[in-house]
Amino acid sequence: MSKLNLTGLSKSELETRLQKMGEKRFHGRQLFKWLYSVRQYDFELMTDLSKELRDKLAENFEINGLNPEDHRISVDGTEKFLFRLDDNKPIETVVIPSEEEDRSPSTSSGRNTACISSQAGCAVGCFFCATGTMGLLRDLTAGEIVGQLMFLRDKYGPSAFSNVVMMGMGEPLLNFKNVIDAIRIMTDETGLNISPKKIVLSTSGITPKIIKLAEEKVGVRLALSLHAATQQKRQVIMPIAKTFKLDKLMKAVRLYADSSNLPVTFEYILFAGFNDTKQDVEDLSRLVRGLRCKINVIAYNPVPGLDFKRPSDDKINWFGKELNQKVKAVTVRKSRGMDIDAACGQLAARKFEKDRVSAQI
Template sequence: MIDKKDIRAISKIELRDFFVANGDKAFRGNQVYEWLWSKGAHSFEDMTNVSKETRAMLEANFVINHIKVDTMQRSADGTVKNAVRLHDGLVVESVLIPTKTRTTACVSSQVGCSLDCNFCATSRLKRMRNLEPGEIYDQVLAIDNESKLYHNRPLSNIVFMGMGEPLMNYNNVIKAIDRITSEEGLGMSPKRITVSTSGIPKMIKKMADDNVKFKLAVSLHSGIDNVRARIMPFSKNFPLADLRESLEYWYQIANSKITYEYVVWGGINDSKEAVDALVKFCKYVPCKVNLIEYNPIDDGEFQQASDEAINLYIHELTKNNIVAKVRRSRGKDIDAACGQLANKEA
């Protein structure tokens, strides 16, 4: 029995070469490539302008490891959460977040997560595997279709803030973004894509060296090393001095402002000392700060800070000419808000 390869794992050139090697014309590869990416074909039978004989040949040699939206939940605020079943039965989640002016896809990059952030439901799942480029692309395509269906407009933005650490699946994330931004794919501008990382200095520098065009967000949560390590234990291996150096390197090459994602928790990072440390860290590289409403995943140590603490952050950041906004969570009633993705449907 032939071990069939996922056809979306090969390039257009390789696809053209396959057809030539099998006695067909190279342009047939272009046709099939368009079906796979621009039209999002789920099966070879969908390829209606390709002959039955050619479809049979493709079926004999390849598979399309397409995702399936197992369940879709709609929040009272219009947020949509998809439980996405992969070809091997594993499940990830992705979210459509609508506002008056935009619709944003929040997509996953790993099944589970490589890291151990204590406040995040996903981190309680072991990392089972990285997602393939096609599986990442499919999440975006599904949400684009839902955006058109429910909001009468195509998807406008993408954030890699779902399950997993994108920079621990770097090659596949980059390949997926290349497809998403290609005119042969979804044709989205890379400026409308944000990759959020928990802060891996070596990979941030690699992104700069690779001349990526998307935006960078960093899940920061504290400008004090020992506090950050309490929140995100893995960060002991990546001290703030190293993170700072990598971000300065990023800005020097990419000339792109950084977004810091920052949750304020009562009794953890809600002191004046914590505020001052963030202000200091923000002065190293041009940036803006999103103060994110926390969504408790249990009754443990991580609980939403008081309004007074949030207001202190806003006041001090603004006083120091640092753009800061409070981001209210969407989709809390369906566990689709920040930190809540945990594939409960699996």
């Protein structure tokens, strides 16, 4: 009989499991701490549990994490890991050092950002995104979501990352329950103990789920992948924009900002000749007027085979300066890890395509 993998189970699920075995519920809380805070995966070494209980746990459960199939390090210190899930689906996790440091997690002071995936592939199909070309393979479990962070801490220790962005493969709000469960494990003081303010959930704009996220009161920061400031333009590059119109989406974003009392981040990828004009600056500044927010202007990281281009450095700088005259908090980001396929889903999409072709031969 196969054993149940405990990774990703919530505190209350562990309490219930233990209770069903005829044990006290508080042993579930002890197990939660061993699993996520101490990251001790050998039941035998969980020393505050009785020998009898440790044996019982080992008979019924296992604790399995993620193992990377591929690991690449960029000249700028960005690191990308490719994991194969139990069913062989590929997902990616990226660690991005702060721009001041440009050092890998093994040598940095810990100001790294872990960019994690919430789905294998993605159904949203933004036209500029490598992950979008794969379609949705499946949702990640809560264990597979937090497993990416546990792997990084096991490998690099407590300074592996200081911030988490759910901006890797997938649309987190289309895997709502597992993402919320994972956030609760991340933010629990006896879990991964990450401040909710250090976690950014990035969405392509699933309006009803943004409202639901506000109701969950998990306290994480919200980022909207905006990329174009008018309905007409946005739906050219993001098919989801036809379903969730920009006016209602912005109302939901404002509601989230009010209820969380946190500024919202707008991600604005700059594509040459598409969204980089003076008119775009006007539209963008009008759209966010009166909202506590920051805008990240990001130069497009080109994906081979996709029909989008990165603007020149001069154009990127000009856009950032123009926008900054109208909106206070604007950050212009250079592309990171360009030498290691670090654009969202690029490496996994490549592996997925290779698997598909091999299966056909």
